Structures are given as structure tokens and as C-alpha cells.
Amino acid sequence: MKKLLIVLTLVLGISAFTTNASASYTIDDAQIENLFATATATTFSMVADVAESAPAMAIASASGGKDPLIAILLDFFLGGFGIHRFYLGTKVMTGIGYILTCGGIFGLMPLIDLIVLAVNWDDISAYVDNPKFFMW
Numbered sequence: 001m002k003k004l005l006i007v008l009t010l011v012l013g014i015s016a017f018t019t020n021a022s023a024s025y026t027i028d029d030a031q032i033e034n035l036f037a038t039a040t041a042t043t044f045s046m047v048a049d050v051a052e053s054a055p056a057m058a059i060a061s062a063s064g065g066k067d068p069l070i071a072i073l074l075d076f077f078l079g080g081f082g083i084h085r086f087y088l089g090t091k092v093m094t095g096i097g098y099i100l101t102c103g104g105i106f107g108l109m110p111l112i113d114l115i116v117l118a119v120n121w122d123d124i125s126a127y128v129d130n131p132k133f134f135m136w
């Protein structure tokens with residue numbers, strides 16, 4: 001019975017696929033030419049201007065080139081190992097301190113770091129290259 005259902009499903013699936021595959025498409029050359037005629041030319045300088053005005057780039061440049069979203073994600077998933085602190089540019093001993101204290105005082109430090117980074121989303125420059133064990 002199972003084999004009959006499998007074969008029946010395959011036959012119906014193949015027949016449905018072949019009926020949809022026979023659709024014909026036409027290309028109107030006049031519409032394509034009109035589209036190219038009305039299009040505006042884009043130069044690299046225009047693309048660079050748009051990229052510079054993006055808010056994510058402004059946040060990253062204000063915080064020393066570090067993206068707050070990446071720091072928050074690293075803190076959320078790997079906070080116990082202090083990986084977010086390495087990303088933000090702390091000293092090696094701070095990361096070792098996080099590891100030796102079972103995730104920064106038993107997981108309390110990464111939680112506080114997550115809250116601090118989320119609250120100060122606009123400007124995390126105070127936490128970039130911060131050598132202190134307590135980031136705030």
C-alpha cells in the first residue's frame with residue numbers, strides 16, 4: 001500500500017510539474033529599449049555617497065569601527081568566554097578573567113555587558129579598547 005501511494009504521488013507530482021513547465025514567455029524588445037532609455041546612469045561616486053550616509057556605517061564609525069550589533073550577538077552567544085570583549089579590543093587578561101570566573105562571575109558579567117551594550121547602542125566608543133574587567 002505504501003509503495004502504491006509513493007508511486008501515485010510521484011506520478012501526480014511529475015504530471016503537475018510538466019503541465020506548468022509548458023508555459024510560454026515572450027519578450028517585448030520595445031519595452032526593454034524604453035526601460036534602458038529612461039534609466040539613470042549610476043556612477044561609483046553615487047554608490048559611495050549612499051554607503052557613507054547609511055546609519056549602520058555612522059554607528060560603526062562613531063564607535064571606533066566596531067559594530068554594536070556584532071558585539072551584542074557575541075555577548076549573547078559567547079559572553080561566558082569573553083569573546084565580545086576581545087572583539088571590542090580589551091586586553092587578553094580580561095578574557096582570561098571571564099573564562100576563569102565561569103563566565104565572568106558565574107554569568108553575571110556577560111548579562112550586565114549585554115544590557116550596557118544594548119542601552120548604549122548609539123555610541124559604544126567608551127567600551128572599545130577598554131582594559132577594565134568591569135566594562136562600564
